[in-house]
Amino acid sequence: MVDHGDIQAALSARIDGEDSHLDDDIVDAHLAECSECQKFWEQSLRMSRSLNVAGDMTPPEDLTELIYAGVEPEFQRVSARRVFLLSMCRVVLVLLAVIYLVWAGRILGTDLESASVRVGIAASLLFVSWKPSQIPGVLLIIGAMFGFSIGFAVLEAITGGQAPWAQLLTLLFTCGVLVAMWVVDYGNPLKVLNAKPV
Numbered sequence: 001m002v003d004h005g006d007i008q009a010a011l012s013a014r015i016d017g018e019d020s021h022l023d024d025d026i027v028d029a030h031l032a033e034c035s036e037c038q039k040f041w042e043q044s045l046r047m048s049r050s051l052n053v054a055g056d057m058t059p060p061e062d063l064t065e066l067i068y069a070g071v072e073p074e075f076q077r078v079s080a081r082r083v084f085l086l087s088m089c090r091v092v093l094v095l096l097a098v099i100y101l102v103w104a105g106r107i108l109g110t111d112l113e114s115a116s117v118r119v120g121i122a123a124s125l126l127f128v129s130w131k132p133s134q135i136p137g138v139l140l141i142i143g144a145m146f147g148f149s150i151g152f153a154v155l156e157a158i159t160g161g162q163a164p165w166a167q168l169l170t171l172l173f174t175c176g177v178l179v180a181m182w183v184v185d186y187g188n189p190l191k192v193l194n195a196k197p198v
Contacts, residue, residue: 093126100122
């Protein structure tokens with residue numbers, strides 16, 4: 001005995017112009033007697049007609065080229081902007097490294113420890129301008145230095161001393177450039193951190 005699922009599969013194949021595994025006489029005999037399959041057949045025909053009225057649903061042969069033609073200009077624009085911004089961040093990081101080196105040279109005779117820290121910052125900035133994947137680690141260190149410097153600046157201000165404003169602003173600017181390069185290179189890191197699994 002043939003069940004309804006087999007008949008309905010054969011009817012769907014008939015609408016699609018495909019061969020079914022059932023003989024047409026068997027399908028037609030069942031369809032003449034079964035109201036459930038008649039209802040399925042009528043709904044399927046209506047749906048097929050409405051799809052045909054909506055237009056030709058067959059994809060064009062060159063669909064891949066059409067997709068690339070639509071996506072490629074936007075991809076090129078975004079890529080060019082990204083390359084430009086990365087280049088600008090690299091130039092600024094190299095300039096900052098030079099500033100830190102000059103600064104280290106100026107205080108070398110009076111404060112060897114501070115000079116060596118600035119040389120270390122300069123080296124790390126040159127390194128991340130070449131390898132942006134290392135930005136999070138360098139950003140963590142320079143951000144911590146900025147936080148400690150704020151604490152020392154507040155202490156100096158309370159005790160009546162001279163706060164190291166130039167050092168604070170330079171560290172803050174350095175952190176800003178590192179964050180900007182991180183965002184340009186990887187996209188918004190906050191989106192990655194807040195990503196929800198599918």
